[in-house]
Amino acid sequence: MNVNEKLKEYAKTTEEALGKYIPSADCPQKSVIEAARYSLSAGGKRIRPALVMEFCKVCGGKPETALPAACAIEMTHTFSLIHDDLPCMDDDDLRRGKPSCHKAFGEATALLAGDALAIMPFEVIAKAGLDKTISAEAALRISQLLAELSGFEGMIGGQTLDLEYENKKPSVSEILEMYRMKTGALLEFCCRAGCIAAGADENKQNAAGKFGRSIGLAFQITDDILDITSDEKTLGKPIGSDSENGKYTYVSAVGIDKARERVKQLTAEAKELLSEFSDTEFLNELADMLAERSN
C-alpha cells in the first residue's frame, strides 16, 4: 500500500467530480465561477474527500457512493480557506504557493466565491439523495451534520474563537477546544459522512467521528509546529505568520517537544479506533503520514 498513490487516486476522482459540479464559466457572472474554480483547483492533498470515500469503503460501501459528500466537504473547506485569507481575517497573500483568491480576483469576488462554495455542498448532497446515489435519510443526515459541524458550533465557531483569542493568552484547554471546532469538526464530518453513506451503524459512526477529531487535533498542532520549523518554499506560505498575527498556539503554550509528543499520542489514539473497521491499512498509514508531514 502506497498511501500517496492512493491519495492521488482519490484526489483525481474528486477533482473530476468537482469540475462537473461547478457550473461552466461561460456566462455573464463568470468571475465568481472562475474564482471558485481557481481556489478549488489550487491542489492540496485532498485529505478530506479521501477520508469520506475511505470510511465508506471500510464500512463495506463503494467509495463512489460517498463521492458527493466528498466533493461537498472539499467545497466547504475551500470556502473556509478563501474567507480565512481575506484582509479582515488572516490577510494572507499566498495560499499553497499561489496568490490567494482575493489577490487573484479582488476582495468582493473572493467573498462571493466563498459564499457560493459554502452553499453548493448542500445542493450536491440533496441531489445525491434525490437521484438515489444515497438514501434520502442518509442525504438529510449528511446535510444536517455538515451544517452543524461547519456552523456556529463547529468550524465557524472555531474561527470566531481564533479571532477572540488574538493577542490574548488562552488556556491550553481553550486552545484545544478552538482546534476541535476549527479543524477537528470538518474532519469528524468526513469520517462520519463516509459511514452514513455506507449505511453503517451508530457505533461505527461514533468511532469514525472520534478518529476524525483526533487526527484533526493532531493536524492542527502539526500546522503550528510547521509554522515555526518549516520554510516558506516547503510550506507554500510565509513562516511565522501565527506569531505575526498575534496568535498564541498550542506550541507557544506547551513548547515544541510536548506538542510533538501530543501529536504522536493523538495519532496512536486515532489508530486504535480503527479496530471497529476492516481493511484499515490506508487509514492507519494516512494517520501516520499526517503526523509526519512537512507541509
Next chain:
Amino acid sequence: MNVNEKLKEYAKTTEEALGKYIPSADCPQKSVIEAARYSLSAGGKRIRPALVMEFCKVCGGKPETALPAACAIEMTHTFSLIHDDLPCMDDDDLRRGKPSCHKAFGEATALLAGDALAIMPFEVIAKAGLDKTISAEAALRISQLLAELSGFEGMIGGQTLDLEYENKKPSVSEILEMYRMKTGALLEFCCRAGCIAAGADENKQNAAGKFGRSIGLAFQITDDILDITSDEKTLGKPIGSDSENGKYTYVSAVGIDKARERVKQLTAEAKELLSEFSDTEFLNELADMLAERSN
C-alpha cells in the same frame, strides 16, 4: 383582510422560531452568535417567510408545515444583507436605520456571522425532513432549490453581475437578468418552497415560481425608485446610494415613469398567476402593497 396585520402575525411566528434555531450566546464564541442575532432581529417586514407559509396555505397545507423553510430563507436573506453591506461590497454603514453588522461587531465577525447564516438554513431544512415536519423528499427538494437559487446561478450570480456592471452601462435586458438573479431568485424560492412543503403538484409550483419572479422584479425596480424618491428617515438608509456607488439601474435606463409602469404591469401579471390557487386575498393584497410601498 388587513395585509399588514397578517404580515405581522407571520413575522411574529418567524421571529419566535428563528430565536429558537440560533444557538444560545452563552458560549466562548458568543460574538458571532450575537452578530447573527443582531442582524436577524433587525426587523424588516419578513415578506419572504410570509410568502413561504402563505403559499403552503393556498396549496391546502398548514402554514406551520412550511415554517422551517420560512426561517431558512430569512437566514439566507440576512446572510446576503450582512455580506452586501461589507466594505468590499456596498460599504453601507446603515441597515434599516441601525448600524450594519460590521459597524456593530467588526468586519471579521460580520463575515463569519454571514457565513454561519448561509449554512444554517440547510440544517433547519434537513432537521424538518428528519423529524417528519415535511417528507424527506420535500426536504431534499427544498434544500436543492435553496442552494440553486441562492448560489452561482441565483442570488450570488446576481450579486456578481451587480459588481461587474459597476461604472458600466448594462443593457436593459442585462439589468433585468441581474435583478432576476439578485432578488427574484430568492422570492421564487419562497413561493415554490411553500408549495413543495404542502405537497402541491408541479403546475402549482411553477405558477408560484413565476409569481415570485414577477414580484421580485417589481420589488427590485421599486427599490431603485425609492433610492431616488424617498428620504433617509423613511427608507432607513442613505438616499442616492445607487448612483454614488456607480450603479446604473433600471430607473436610470428607462426613466422613472416607465419604471413605475413596469412595476404595475409585473404586479398585474403576478396576480393573474394566483388563479391556480384558492383563497388568495392576502397574496393579491401583498403584491399590491409591495408595489406601492414607501420603504
